[in-house]
Amino acid sequence: xxxxxxxxxxxxxxxxxxxxxxxxxxxxxxxxxxxxxxxxxxxxxxxxxxxxxxxxxxxxxxxxxxxxxxxxxxxxxxxxxxxxxxxxxxxxxxxxxxxxxxxxxxxxxxxxxxxxxxxxxxxxxxxxxxxxxxxxxxxxxxxxxxxxxxxxxxxxxxxxxxxxxxxxxxxxxxxxxxxxxxxxxxxxxxxxxxxxxxxxxxxxxxxxxxxxxxxxxxxxxxxxxxxxxxxxxxxxxxxxxxxxxxxxxxxxxxxxxxxxxxxxxxx
Amino acid sequence: xxxxxxxxxxxxxxxxxxxxxxxxxxxxxxxxxxxxxxxxxxxxxxxxxxxxxxxxxxxxxxxxxxxxxxxxxxxxxxxxxxxxxxxxxxxxxxxxxxxxxxxxxxxxxxxxxxxxxxxxxxxxxxxxxxxxxxxxxxxxxxxxxxxxxxxxxxxxxxxxxxxxxxxxxxxxxxxxxxxxxxxxxxxxxxxxxxxxxxxxxxxxxxxxxxxxxxxxxxxxxxxxxxxxxxxxxxxxxxxxxxxxxxxxxxxxxxxxxxxxxxxxxxxxxxxxxxxxxxxxxxxxxxxxxxxxxxxxxxxxxxxxxxxxxxxxxxxxxxxxxxxxxxxxx
Numbered sequence: 001x002x003x004x005x006x007x008x009x010x011x012x013x014x015x016x017x018x019x020x021x022x023x024x025x026x027x028x029x030x031x032x033x034x035x036x037x038x039x040x041x042x043x044x045x046x047x048x049x050x051x052x053x054x055x056x057x058x059x060x061x062x063x064x065x066x067x068x069x070x071x072x073x074x075x076x077x078x079x080x081x082x083x084x085x086x087x088x089x090x091x092x093x094x095x096x097x098x099x100x101x102x103x104x105x106x107x108x109x110x111x112x113x114x115x116x117x118x119x120x121x122x123x124x125x126x127x128x129x130x131x132x133x134x135x136x137x138x139x140x141x142x143x144x145x146x147x148x149x150x151x152x153x154x155x156x157x158x159x160x161x162x163x164x165x166x167x168x169x170x171x172x173x174x175x176x177x178x179x180x181x182x183x184x185x186x187x188x189x190x191x192x193x194x195x196x197x198x199x200x201x202x203x204x205x206x207x208x209x210x211x212x213x214x215x216x217x218x219x220x221x222x223x224x225x226x227x228x229x230x231x232x233x234x235x236x237x238x239x240x241x242x243x244x245x246x247x248x249x250x251x252x253x254x255x256x257x258x259x260x261x262x263x264x265x266x267x
Numbered sequence: 268x269x270x271x272x273x274x275x276x277x278x279x280x281x282x283x284x285x286x287x288x289x290x291x292x293x294x295x296x297x298x299x300x301x302x303x304x305x306x307x308x309x310x311x312x313x314x315x316x317x318x319x320x321x322x323x324x325x326x327x328x329x330x331x332x333x334x335x336x337x338x339x340x341x342x343x344x345x346x347x348x349x350x351x352x353x354x355x356x357x358x359x360x361x362x363x364x365x366x367x368x369x370x371x372x373x374x375x376x377x378x379x380x381x382x383x384x385x386x387x388x389x390x391x392x393x394x395x396x397x398x399x400x401x402x403x404x405x406x407x408x409x410x411x412x413x414x415x416x417x418x419x420x421x422x423x424x425x426x427x428x429x430x431x432x433x434x435x436x437x438x439x440x441x442x443x444x445x446x447x448x449x450x451x452x453x454x455x456x457x458x459x460x461x462x463x464x465x466x467x468x469x470x471x472x473x474x475x476x477x478x479x480x481x482x483x484x485x486x487x488x489x490x491x492x493x494x495x496x497x498x499x500x501x502x503x504x505x506x507x508x509x510x511x512x513x514x515x516x517x518x519x520x521x522x523x524x525x526x527x528x529x530x531x532x533x534x535x536x537x538x539x540x541x542x543x544x545x546x547x548x549x550x551x552x553x554x555x556x557x558x559x560x561x562x563x564x565x566x567x568x569x570x571x572x573x574x575x576x577x578x579x580x581x582x583x584x585x586x587x588x589x590x591x592x593x594x595x596x
Contacts (some may be wrong), residue, residue, distance in 0.1 A: 013408050013526060017545050017567070020410045040529055050585040060386035098375070101385040127526055130406050130549075133376040140527070144298065145345065145457035148373045159580075161461075165521075166369050167471040185527040186520045227405040229383035230402060232414040242559065242575040253576050254586035257558065258594065260574060266556055267502070267536055267591075 001155070003103045003119045006107055006138070007043040007079055009072040009156045010128035012036045020235070027233040029128075033257035042123025045083075046183040048190035049153050050121055051083050053169075057155050061085050063114065067095055067106055071204065080201035081193035088114070092210040097223035097230075100129070102224040106221050109214045111142065118177045119160065124149055124184040135182035145175045213242025271305030272361030272398075275352065276328070278311040279342075279370055282288055283318055285311070288366030288400050290326045290433040292426045295433050298366055299395055306330060309356050309593045314340040320444035321346045329466070331444045331513035336454060341463065342370040343378055345456040352452045356470055360421070362393075362400055363578030367425035369470070373578060375425045384419035389530070391553070408526040409549030428474055466521065470529055478504030479533045481524055481551070482517040485540020485561060488561065492518045494584040495539065507531065509541045525550035540580040543568030560584075584593045 003155070011020075021030040023134065047064070053061035064079045064087040066072050090110055094197050111117055120139075125132030139146030146183070151170065152163040158177045163170050172265070193201075195257055201203045211221055218224055247253035261267045274296040278289040285293075296307045309328035311319050316335045321330045321403035334350045351374070355363065365371035369388045379386035391412075394401050402424050403414050411547075473479065480499040482491050492506065499506045506521035507529070523529055526549040534553035541547060543559070543566055551557065552571060557583060559572035560583050571576045576583050 009531075011407070013546055014544060015596065017410055017548075020407070020545070022411050029411075029412075099385050101380070101383075106381070115419060124421065128407055130526070131386075132372055133379070133386055133388060136376035137380050140377055143441075145362060147458065149369055164369075165470065166476070168464075168469040169463065169465040171460050171464070173458050174461050175458045185523065188520070189514060201286075227383075227417055227419050228387070229416045230413060231416055233406075233411055235410065236412050238571060238573055240573060242569045242572045244575045244577065250578055250582040250586040251590070254583060254590045256586070257574055257576060258590050261535070264556070 001056060001117060001118045003044050003046070003053065003060055003062050003121060004065050004111055004114060004117050005043070005050050005062060005079070005084065006120065006122040006134065007047070007066045007075060008066055009037045009066070009068045009075045009229045010040045010122035012038050013041065013127040019182065024231050024232065024234055027230050033131045037071065038077065038158065039078055040069055040123050040126045040128070042125060042127060042185065044190040045185065045187045046080055046121040047082050047084060049181070049183045049187055050151070051191070053119070053153060053155050057267065058263050063088065063090070063215065065107060065110055067098070067103060070211045076206055077201060081198040082191065082203045083197050086204055088206050089206055094211045094218040094224070094242060095222045095225070098221065099228035100131055100133035101227045102221050102225040102243050104134045104141060105225065106214065107233060108138045108141035109216055110209060111138065111177055113214060119155065120144070120180045122182050124182045132182070135180055139180040144178055145178050146180035146182070147173050148182040149184040150181045151184055160213065184202055271303055273306045273308055273358065274300055274362045274364060275310060275355065275358060275360035277363065277365045277371070277374070278309050278319070278323060279366060279368060280311055280313040280316060283327070285314050285319055285322055286366065288368060288426070290426040291428065291431040292364050293323065293327045294392060294433040295426060295431040299393065302395060306421070306470050308332065308358055308360060310351065312350060313580045324440045324442045324444070325438050327434045329441070329442050331442065332447055333444065334447050336449050338449070338451065341460055342374070343456060343458055343460065344373055344484055345458055346451060347374060348377055348381065349451045350447070351378060351447050354380070354447065363421065364422045366426045367427050371425045376422050377591055379423040381408055381418070382419070382421050382423065384417060384421055384422040384423060386425070387415060388425050388429045389422050393424065405549070408545050409552050410545055417480055427530065427532070427553070449548040467529045470521065474531055476505035476531070478502045478532050478535045478555070479502055479507050479531050480514055480537045481507035481509065481541060482518070482539045482540065482580070483509035483541030483547070484515070485583065486512060486517060486593050487540070489517045491540065491584070493578055494581060494588070498537070498588045501588050504533070509547050538568045538572065538582060541567045541568055541572065585587050
């Protein structure tokens with residue numbers, strides 16, 4: 001069985017707000033010295049999902065697929081040290097400033113080129129754009145069934161059984177492979193790279209494909225092919241001033257708070 | 268107006284009535300279409316929709332389409348898409364709006380790709396400027412907002428719950444309610460729901476709660492969450508948590524609020540023993556009032572809070588529950 005996990009390098013989502021800056025003219029995040037690029041946390045969980053399938057299923061090849069600049073190699077290596085077998089980095093200036101449409105198109109075209117893929121996994125959303133569109137997009141472009149928000153995933157023969165998180169509970173869905181599954185945080189924390197896999201990963205192949213390798217024209221991908229036009233990117237202002245409750249004991253401060261909430265008709 | 272851009276709202280129903288987020292989205296669509304002098308078209312798929320049509324007109328729709336069949340009892344993309352696309356094709360709305368729920372977030376991207384366009388997810392505002400719609404949505408875990416438009420003639424968007432107001436219901440509003448026969452070929456549904464379990468502490472309970480009592484690392488253990496539950500049940504609210512508390516196993520993963528959890532926007536958000544990482548604030552920053560309770564006066568949570576208490580979480584929680592019980596009795 002062959003699983004492809006789509007991963008993305010994003011600005012560290014845990015960076016303190018004081019270090020986070022955007023360039024409103026360029027409409028991008030300012031890359032400061034303190035700003036690391038990391039693998040989107042949900043994608044790490046997607047790799048975890050693939051590894052769990054391998055542990056149960058046995059013979060599984062796991063390939064990582066990442067669209068990003070050459071610098072994304074760092075997160076690709078991390079994915080390999082977690083246990084993936086190989087990686088493909090889709091890197092081309094033409095891919096830059098993609099929207100979710102051109103991102104899904106580029107990834108789907110690469111998956112077609114890889115060929116004979118049984119399962120495509122990704123995080124429920126990238127933790128920079130926070131959109132959660134690409135997995136569904138890939139499934140539409142490749143005419144494959146897809147289940148989103150998966151908290152667990154089991155494969156038996158050619159059937160995937162997925163637990164999907166709902167607004168009011170959980171449902172179990174079955175579908176035949178090949179299929180697409182997006183993984184949510186309820187899957188649980190991903191494992192850490194093991195020393196053995198880290199040593200092995202040095203010899204695992206990372207292949208680079210450009211738009212030409214995928215037979216895609218520059219007009220179809222990245223910013224040129226995008227449907228969305230980004231007009232503004234800004235940091236919203238917060239003018240909140242916190243009113244600290246007075247009191248010498250917890251009981252007194254609690255009463256102060258309740259009095260203020262009642263004054264403001266909040267309770 | 269002939270060339271007016273109509274807005275189609277895809278409605279979700281719960282026990283035969285439109286869901287609260289669907290009414291919020293209808294409210295937004297109504298206000299936009301009033302300016303444009305165009306129509307709000309509502310589309311509901313479900314099983315047993317008798318009461319839905321009237322309700323949607325009352326809450327702002329000009330025209331309602333309903334596809335009522337047992338197969339639509341639960342959402343499945345393969346089952347819903349053919350009928351949704353059928354109505355879109357016959358109406359050609361300029362904008363298609365859905366609530367950002369586990370259904371809307373799954374369906375909206377698929378609609379967009381079928382229409383060969385992109386989609387703005389989890390929007391907090393939509394405006395109309397010179398015949399173009401602009402979509403505002405948080406990104407980078409809420410640290411930034413982006414405003415976008417679309418090249419394509421049609422745009423798809425999901426709307427973050429609790430960011431829009433429904434209109435005041437007007438039972439005098441009338442309009443056509445059109446029941447459409449499903450065009451679905453059930454053989455083409457490639458997924459099969461084999462089990463559904465309703466959980467007590469579910470996403471809905473958290474997302475729809477008017478009051479959320481959320482605990483973090485400062486809760487010191489499961490005992491803190493027992494106290495949080497006591498306060499929440501006294502106030503009629505729900506309990507949430509930060510990633511730290513979930514990862515430590517003090518409460519179920521479904522409690523998690525933040526970038527990698529649920530987004531909530533209650534009337535009152537208690538952040539108890541939560542330092543306030545950006546990843547957490549992303550999930551609660553739309554709350555009307557945030558109350559931070561922490562021993563550390565420098566916790567970033569105080570920067571987004573309207574009210575704050577510096578003190579021990581357990582003691583303050585116990586005191587709050589007691590004080591509210593006193594008021595009630």
